Amino acid sequence: IAKMYLLFCSINSIYCRVYVHRICRQYWDNTALCNQISEFTPFYDKCNKPGSLPSSSAKIYTLQAVHLQRNIVPKSSCLLLETLALIRSQHSKSVLIRLFVSPDDKNSNQYKIIKLRPTCQVTHNYLFIYFLSVAETSFHTKHSYYCFCFVFKSNYLLLFFLFFFQFNWLGFVRAVIDTELHPDMKIASLEQVIVRAPQYFKDLFKLLNTTETRTVANYVLWRSVFSRITTLKNTLIYATGRLFVDTHFQEDKKHMMEELINGIRWAFIYMLEKENDWMDKETKRKSTEKAHAVLAKVGYPDLILNDIYINEDIKRLSFSETDYFGNVMQTLKFIAQSDIGWLRKTVPRTEWFTNPTTVNAFYSSSTNQIRFPAGELQKPFFWGLDYPRSLSYGAIGELTHGFDDNGRKYAKDGNLDQWWRNSSITRFTEKTQCMIDQYNRYYWKEAGLNVKGKRTLAENIADNGGMRESFRAYRRWIEKREIRSRGVCCNAYRPEAARHQIQSGAHSPPKYRVIMAMSNYEEFHKAFNCPETSILNRGTKSCRVW
Template sequence: MISRHWDEKEYNWVDAYIYTDTKVKHIQPFFEHNVRHNWFDRKPYLGIRSPSKSFFGGYFSSESHKKSEESKLREKIKARVRRLRTDLSDDQLDSDIDDIIRLENEMMDLSLKGRNKFGYYEDSCITLAKMRAEYPNVPWLKILKTVFKTVDIDIDENQQVATYNPFYLKKIGELLTNQTKRTLANYIGWKIIYKFGAKAIYEFQKQDVDEFDDDDTLKKLCYATTEKVFHDAIKFLYMKKYLTDEGIDDLYGFLSQLKTSLNYSLQQADWMDNETRSKAQFKLEKMVGNLGLPDNIYTIEELDKAFEPTGWISSENYVNAYRKMMEFHGKNKLRLLRQKSERRSLTTVNAFYAPYANRMALMIGILQPPMYYHKAPLAANFGGIASIIGHEITHGFDDSGSQYDFKGERNNWWDEDTLRIYKEKIQCFIDQYSNVTEPVTGKRLNGKMTVGDNVADNGGLRLAFDAYKEYARTKHPEKNFKLPFEMSDFTTEQLFFISVANLYCHNYYNETISALLSYDSHSPNSVRVNVPMQNSENFAKAFNCKPGSPMNPENKCVLW
């Protein structure tokens, strides 16, 4: 798009892909590869998938939404290419942009077609040799071998690869083969500008900020970039400043009480046989909880050692500094393929359960209001952070986590009759949520797609409430106080449920809600509040909901 004198004779999209991946911010057009840890045996694996994000930022909720986003993208490409002083005519530039957008739409269509009837992408594990035969027209081995050579890892055709969205990967080679070299070159070129341009050219950065019409956006973008490239340093400083000894003691106390509550629920589950119950309790006992503490950095000396491979980073050249840091992190991710343990950025505002390790963890960023404040009433903290911890613990026993044993190995440890009843209870949640209509869009929920997190939402709520009552009674009754002023009208039990609901107070555009209903494993926020509380006898008691009323229905779904 830059020059009308471009010669396509020597151009090869494979070489261009490798260059952008290894030399330019680890940009991976057309398909993405990464290193993860296998849920089956906890070993690292090489994964290949369809692109995780499009130029449009997501999928379209309607035809009008599609046209609107295409128009915005077309103007953005044209403005930025003109800023780079292209000598193309308007007609040629428009034609090039049309081809980029067409290819992007075709790739998005392929990605969507790869979903099954429940909205999931299928996955499979095969060798690169088999991948070459089944997913033609892409030299997978050449690409991966060259990329991993940068960290001295040898890849051969016997390398196992987890393919996520195989339908897309089978078709992408054919799609690329049918494109002109000019289209492929322009697509990759725009991918670089899209990902890297705002870091190098102020006008591009300003355009990104102006799109949001928000004075704080530039500051937020800078914060996000800093967190991305220096996350270990930030988590270290954050930990030193905000994680007090009292706060750490609180969190581990909450975790212990939550596990005690689930253990009691397992004891009371009369539908379970004794052997399966014992195995579930043993798995719970062995579950590891990592509450925001870095795995490997405890001193400033260890922090310096972690960043030592980057060498000197000059503050005078932002672009080179950014590229250097992205190369550093990109190579660290590649090295995971021959390492035993997985690391995650602990500054992220998130929590997760890893079934392959029987481990749950909270990122440091989540340890702040409204999730947690060490001086807040117990009801607020249990409704906040403890319900989140309970959610993650419950994932160890949801429809997916229940397939893994105490060591994190995939293993059927269930008695046949107990498993049958368990599946009936899971089906109750699937049916219940499938009958819920999202109020803004009027669309029905996909209860099958969201069942794992729905079970965790319900389990987390029940565990947190039971743990709260026992913890307040036996451990710290002095912390079980009400909030002042207008909030003093609410009981501590009511404050617990209000604190849970407060976690999900967010504003979304209608288009965003519609898109999330199509692919998010979580139910919409309003549903994540209302349905678990409808299933809670304790909520009905706390707010005096009459039997048969909307928030106290006769039929409730309960697992743990």
């Protein structure tokens, strides 16, 4: 892979891409496929046939003429509004302002809230920087700076407009929603919104007002062009996920993972009830209830096996065997409008919002769910029944995210609520500050920078807590010890990639994810006879939250 901006590639991600490629070739002439899945094969086939793509210059000029034009805000913010709305509604790209529909934080059963938040696009891509002028690069840097202090604010569009009158928010939201696809979606001034980081928008308009309009225009244009669809699996997630599951996923992995999750759940509750000495009884009781209530989703949503659902999901798409550009544009629009249709509807607990081919695991605060897609349940992340159980126990830590610095704010039903007593919040803050300070002290030579303990706190809590849960769950399952933890954290970094990881990554550097979690765990010290002088034995200086 010869793209200069590529930081690293997950072996599993490559495997999944190869699998999807093989599947699409294998099923090209398969008449047994449900109707709509067979419809997207021309999209894939057109992209992969040598010499079949049209001359790019003509299509780019068409895109520029019809959709995006340089200097789009010569004197008026109206054109900026129209352009940002068009990019979001037709191209599935958020620039400066991110608008999306999601469950109400305080009533997670309903999609009735539109969220407005920063886009926070801190890029490491040298190609992108190369095409920007000094002024546009400076604007990008300043814009990115305002993205990291989040504050929860629920309000109506009308009141938001009064606070930030420089921008027609009602007009923007209305322009994003495609009325042809959603004819009944009428947005009024009393539509509820959640605003993340109100200070960001205050600073954003200050920055826009002091920046040359040509610079803003060119920045908006390049941000849109910069991030486009790269693979079929990232767009039609249920259709490609269905093919992946049919071909490359074994049901015994699903059953085994469910067993492992139950073991991890037991271990967390055991430690909470037997070892936790800083949480008050009422908060501890509610935390136990939340741990019991965590819904585990493994492999894939059952609905993707339903041909009727798949057909309905993508019935508006019709791909051409000759017009690849048109295929891309209609797919972008499909993605851009896909979440809008959920507005004001009930949140289905069966919904995944995750591609089955994804190589990652997730915790969702608003639904109190942990998700392990089929793509994650492949070697080397998940070994199944072919290898010792320890290899799988040591790689599961998502449940702890329900009790990290963000997840702890959500109750068992997924609603944002202060369900902790103040005394426990104070002790939690003290515990997490110990961890922040501990990680801050580590200097990563490859990056030439110290680890950022505050930025990576949530993942550090999960790493340390997950280590303890995995060990205890495995000891319960079998007495024989076989240690496997963080095998997936073996990486090599270039200095540029290392600096980017420090500056914008949610995780600590892989090296220190291993060292810190192990050095804080007394059972590891005992098992391997680590002396008190060892870097892997912090002794009385250890930090522990869970």
